[in-house]
Structures are given as C-alpha cells and as structure tokens.
Amino acid sequence: MPVPKTMQNIRENRVGSGASTVPQIPHQNVAGTVNTGQSVLAGKVRMRVELKLPDELKPCLVEDWELINKHKQLFQLPAEKNVDTILAEFVIFVKSQGKADNREYSVDELVYGIREYFNRMLGAQLLCQFEKPQLAPIHLAYPHFPMSQIYGAPHLLRLFTQIGTVLAHFLLSRHSLMQVSTYMHDFLKYLAENSTSLFSASNYKVASAEYCCQAL
Numbered sequence: 001m002p003v004p005k006t007m008q009n010i011r012e013n014r015v016g017s018g019a020s021t022v023p024q025i026p027h028q029n030v031a032g033t034v035n036t037g038q039s040v041l042a043g044k045v046r047m048r049v050e051l052k053l054p055d056e057l058k059p060c061l062v063e064d065w066e067l068i069n070k071h072k073q074l075f076q077l078p079a080e081k082n083v084d085t086i087l088a089e090f091v092i093f094v095k096s097q098g099k100a101d102n103r104e105y106s107v108d109e110l111v112y113g114i115r116e117y118f119n120r121m122l123g124a125q126l127l128c129q130f131e132k133p134q135l136a137p138i139h140l141a142y143p144h145f146p147m148s149q150i151y152g153a154p155h156l157l158r159l160f161t162q163i164g165t166v167l168a169h170f171l172l173s174r175h176s177l178m179q180v181s182t183y184m185h186d187f188l189k190y191l192a193e194n195s196t197s198l199f200s201a202s203n204y205k206v207a208s209a210e211y212c213c214q215a216l
Contacts, residue, residue, distance in 0.1 A: 051164040051184055054192035057157060060199040064154040068128050072212055073204040075131075077138055079152025080203065083118055086153060087111040090190050110183040115148050117166060118159050122147045126158045130207075133214045153191070153198035160188060 053061070067073045094107040118126075123135055142150055163184065191198065207215070 051160060051181070051188070053160065054188055056192040056195050057188065060154070060157060060195055061161070063199070063201060064157070065128070067201060067204045068130055072130065072207050074134055074207050074211075075152065075154055075204055077134070078142070078150045081198065082150060082152055083148040083156045084115065084146075086156060086191075086198065087115060087148075090187060093190060094186075106179075107183070110180075110187065113180075114156075114159070114187070115146075117163060118148050118151075118156060119146045121159065121162070121166075122151065122155065125162060126155055130215050133211065152203070154203075157191065157199075160184070 064075075068075075088111075091107050091111055123132075127135065138147075138150055
C-alpha cells in the first residue's frame with residue numbers, strides 16, 4: 001500500500017532496526033495539550049502542533065488510567081470493537097456527510113496514518129507498565145494480526161495524547177500539517193460524540209493474582 005500523500009515527506013528518528021523499530025517520541029502528560037517549537041528546513045517546517053482533547057474524552061482517559069493503575073484491572077482483549085473497526089466506521093460516517101467529496105479531505109489517508117502509528121507505537125509508547133505482561137501472550141495467540149485488530153478505543157485515545165509530538169518531529173509542508181491537524185480534530189470530535197458506546201468500565205476485569213505478581 002502506498003504511503004499517503006500527506007506523509008510522503010516524513011523523516012522518522014527510530015530506535016533499533018527492522019520491523020520492530022518505532023518512532024522515538026517523549027511521553028506526554030495525559031491531560032495536557034501538546035506543544036512544540038518550530039523550525040524551517042528546505043521548504044518544510046517543524047511547527048508547533050496543538051491537539052486539544054474534547055472535554056468529553058478527558059474523563060475517559062482518567063478512568064482508563066485509574067482502572068489499570070489503581071484497581072489493577074485490564075482491558076479485555078480482543079476488544080469487542082477494535083481500532084480497525086472504529087476507523088472503518090469513521091470513514092463511513094465522513095463519507096455519509098459528503099466531506100469525502102472534497103479533495104482536501106482525504107479520510108482514507110487519515111485512517112491509514114492513524115492505523116500505522118498505532119501499530120508502531122503500541123508496545124513501546126501506549127501501554128501502562130501494568131499492561132505490558134499482557135502483550136506477549138496476545139502476540140502468541142494472534143501472531144498474524146496487527147494490534148489494531150486486537151486493542152480498542154482506550155488505547156486508541158492514548159495515541160492522541162502523543163500524536164501532536166509525533167507530527168512535530170516530521171518534516172511536512174505547512175499546508176500538509178494544517179490538513180493533518182484538521183483531520184485529527186475531526187476524528188477526536190467523532191470519538192467524543194460516540195464516547196458512551198466506545199468507553200466503558202465493563203470492558204475491564206480485575207487481573208489475576210498470578211498476573212499481578214508477574215507485572216511487579
């Protein structure tokens with residue numbers, strides 16, 4: 001599959017080599033807004049990127065963190081509605097609104113990029129320490145599945161606490177960066193409008209004593 005046009009000029013700083021490489025990105029405060037400086041190089045720009053979470057989504061992040069870190073619960077995998085399904089439903093929604101007819105609005109490129117970032121960043125960037133022992137058995141049970149077909153909305157939302165910083169490390173034209181930022185805000189608005197169906201404490205279960213010992 002070709003790289004989306006809005007991402008063709010990306011240059012990533014990576015750790016390691018081969019398929020396991022991931023973007024090297026500093027962690028962000030869950031509730032904070034991502035801000036970076038800006039510099040210009042060869043017609044491309046590293047700009048300040050600001051993605052602000054809708055108010056409806058902030059309690060979802062807090063509850064997710066508390067269920068895992070305070071109450072030692074785990075999000076049940078595979079998710080009832082996985083990341084790929086959420087993205088596919090967003091595409092259907094956008095096209096039903098007629099926005100896809102606008103050449104400047106490429107929802108297919110957007111969801112392709114989100115999926116790629118999610119699968120690359122999950123293991124190294126998006127999991128709480130308590131969740132990490134859960135990942136290896138999932139890989140063994142579903143060796144041929146991308147993690148976007150296993151994990152669900154809470155982990156997808158975590159991606160957006162960091163993706164502003166991801167974009168700021170890429171060399172993009174000013175126009176492309178503005179497009180991507182608009183697309184991201186549209187998707188966050190979609191998640192907010194569907195938050196009651198996508199985020200639920202009933203999707204978590206208390207981890208076993210054996211797992212808790214393993215996670216220490």
